[in-house]
Amino acid sequence: MSEPDYPVGSVATTFRIIEAVNDLGEAGITDLSEQTGISNSSVHKHLDTLQSLGYVRKDGTSYSLSMRFLGIGNQVRSQRELVQAAKPAVDSLSSTAGAVTNLMVVEHGYGVYAYRATSGTTNMNSYLPVVGDRVHLHATAGGKAILSQMDWNEITAIIDANGLPKMTDKTIDSRDVLRRELRSIQDRGLAFERGEHLPSVQCVAAPITTADGPVGSVSVSGSIDQMSGKKLEEDLAGLVVSTTNEIELELFRD
Template sequence: MPESDYPVGSVATTVRIIEALNEFGEAGITDLSEQTGVSNSSVHKHLDTLQSLGYVRKDGTSYSLSLRFLGIGNEVRSQREVVQAAKPAVDSLSSTAGAVTNLMLVEHGYGVYAYRATGGASNMNSYLPVVGDRVHLHATAGGKAILSQMEWDEITEIIETNGLPKLTDKTIDSRDALRRELRSIQDRGLAFERGEHLPSVQCVAAPITTTDGPVGSISVSGSIDQMSGKKLEEDLAGLVVSTTNEIELELFRD
């Protein structure tokens, strides 16, 4: 397909060059030009850009893909493994609790809802973030559960990049308050959300951790009327912890 047929033609050209390099293993500009149908000068510009970004290595007149692609591939594979391991457990928890149950992963310092089961509580979907949405970690139970397993230096980097926006009057918006909250979460192994992301929603979450650190979290969400007191802090909390333990064992077996 000609470059002009793509919304961003230059991106399509870059991808063709990357795919050709992957096929060759190592190649020069002329070989890549012949393989992709892109002019020598254009191939050279794309390779220079990829090299400056760390995605391509140059040895003399030959180019090859760098190990940076390996890191990206491992990250994608890891996320897929977590989703596949978590799905049955999330479905089971949602059915038992009769409530919306979420799997959250981390991407670029934000929480991403990677999977959800409604447990018959379909009315909640009208105002909860949808699967694929990004949310601030500090304002959600799932996000705080993940943050509680990170080093403070890493958390500071996230704060400096994404900030601590105050989404409701109950959202934590200071570093000191967040640090105290995360210490409390570490002690009890659970994170609670009481109107911090959405005023009418409460939530309980626990982190999913492996030897590599936190990989996500499981949370159960509901309205303030549905979730409060013993139901939130004991009944659902216990189910959430049991579910994360089950997922961690499944990941360990894999």
């Protein structure tokens, strides 16, 4: 049987070696070469790279997978658990609010839309990023809600890596201004977005937190005409907080 034609063959080779190490538990280069059919020299180069990246441990002439894979696996599992725990509450919030509701998680210092529920009367989907898209945390209500629960050193590391790009003329692009904004969000437990990511969109969001810190946020989005004043700052804000509380209780129950 011929090998599949992978777009990036070296990546496929790396994962064949990773899977072989996992199957054998601990193995030397020759054993892995025989297991995979990859030459000794190629196995050695891939293992050296994986060791440099912290994904493989070397003990004498034997290699094994590092605990870094456990960290990645736990993150994926916790995010899947979060989505499953949050879906009923997010769906209910969308129905009650008559608006788009989003569940956001963090990956690599960006906010990622993990789930979305839409009301049958809304037309906001054409404006918003699709599920799976990533956005800058500082420019969205959901992202700011998550940042508000982080240590400033963590936030600084995210800014150093991803910057504070200005998405609209209302986007916060100053560290000092962002820090003051996050303190205010932390005090009230709510984040607002008023044309900071998309000029015509306003949002309210609240963080989802566990004993390990923030794991995501829930937001309600709508046009400026749909969401302003008391509706945004009191009615929808209260619904969002109730929803995140419900999700947190479900997570603790699990």
